[in-house]
Amino acid sequence: MIRALLALVLWSVVGTAFAHSMNTAQWRLSQRDAQTWSSQLRLPEDIEGELLTLHPRWPADCTRLDAPRTQPTSNGSVLNWTLRCPDGLVGELALDGFSARLPDAVLQFEPLGAAPRHVVLSATRPAWTISAVPEPPPVAHYFPLGVEHILRGPDHLLFVLGLWALWRRSGRGASTLVGTLTAFTIAHSITLAGAALGGWQLPVAAVEACIAASILLLAVELATGERGIASRAPARVAFAFGLLHGFGFAGALAQTGLPDGARAWALAAFNLGVEAGQLLFVLALVALAAMARPALRYATVALTVYGAAAAYWLIERSAGVFAG
Numbered sequence: 001m002i003r004a005l006l007a008l009v010l011w012s013v014v015g016t017a018f019a020h021s022m023n024t025a026q027w028r029l030s031q032r033d034a035q036t037w038s039s040q041l042r043l044p045e046d047i048e049g050e051l052l053t054l055h056p057r058w059p060a061d062c063t064r065l066d067a068p069r070t071q072p073t074s075n076g077s078v079l080n081w082t083l084r085c086p087d088g089l090v091g092e093l094a095l096d097g098f099s100a101r102l103p104d105a106v107l108q109f110e111p112l113g114a115a116p117r118h119v120v121l122s123a124t125r126p127a128w129t130i131s132a133v134p135e136p137p138p139v140a141h142y143f144p145l146g147v148e149h150i151l152r153g154p155d156h157l158l159f160v161l162g163l164w165a166l167w168r169r170s171g172r173g174a175s176t177l178v179g180t181l182t183a184f185t186i187a188h189s190i191t192l193a194g195a196a197l198g199g200w201q202l203p204v205a206a207v208e209a210c211i212a213a214s215i216l217l218l219a220v221e222l223a224t225g226e227r228g229i230a231s232r233a234p235a236r237v238a239f240a241f242g243l244l245h246g247f248g249f250a251g252a253l254a255q256t257g258l259p260d261g262a263r264a265w266a267l268a269a270f271n272l273g274v275e276a277g278q279l280l281f282v283l284a285l286v287a288l289a290a291m292a293r294p295a296l297r298y299a300t301v302a303l304t305v306y307g308a309a310a311a312y313w314l315i316e317r318s319a320g321v322f323a324g
Contacts, residue, residue, distance in 0.1 A: 036083070065083070136262075142266045142267070
């Protein structure tokens with residue numbers, strides 16, 4: 001079990017820069033006037049830092065007025081250019097190059113004087129024909145996005161891992177673990193909804209630093225064996241830091257956006273995906289603990305790497321707070 005947990009911590013260190021990224025792209029087309037459209041293609045990086053690419057296609061009578069301008073982001077790049085369509089943007093829009101590493105993209109189509117439309121493009125459906133009949137918002141697309149985000153978010157998983165490890169050490173019943181995880185779920189659901197629907201904001205760098213501090217707090221208690229606040233009141237600690245983790249989830253969701261007309265439903269689907277991924281992770285931990293023989297000689301190494309990852313994140317992200 002400890003070997004497996006050590007592997008998770010080591011993977012988390014490798015994936016530090018990608019804690020809140022999701023391998024989904026976004027292509028946004030916004031109409032400026034009768035003939036001109038602004039095009040913005042957001043592309044993510046994979047866990048190794050390689051930019052994943054897609055190749056956009058548009059109707060033949062539209063021409064690109066300028067070369068794509070690349071704008072680097074924290075976990076990818078955004079390509080900007082302008083399209084001119086003398087007869088209007090009519091026909092087919094497509095993205096080529098989908099793969100297992102980049103399985104889909106959200107096309108956000110924003111004509112003047114009409115409601116924006118959201119369409120999911122993928123290898124099985126790389127093209128969309130523009131029509132006057134709006135399609136239903138792709139609410140179901142946001143559930144797997146939520147699952148992917150939590151499972152690709154090493155800082156969130158390490159926080160849950162720390163809560164689970166403290167529970168195991170305490171010898172308390174399953175109700176304590178359920179109560180702790182429920183408190184974490186309620187808290188991050190509140191701030192995720194507030195940020196996505198109500199415009200709640202906190203400085204991103206400060207939120208990221210506090211998330212790292214939450215992991216470091218658990219690491220210190222696990223390493224020292226003392227019954228600190230996280231051991232005495234795990235549900236309260238999970239709730240308090242869960243509020244901050246919710247802002248982290250919201251930052252990832254902002255990369256994709258929510259479909260107008262179904263924002264609440266899409267948000268609910270994303271949040272359910274987050275909870276499903278979290279539950280899968282906890283069930284995996286429980287299964288490992290039940291099946292594997294503990295290798296106690298690795299416990300010190302695992303705790304050291306766990307704490308070192310949290311301390312590294314805290315220093316790195318705190319530097320970002322002061323730099324900003």
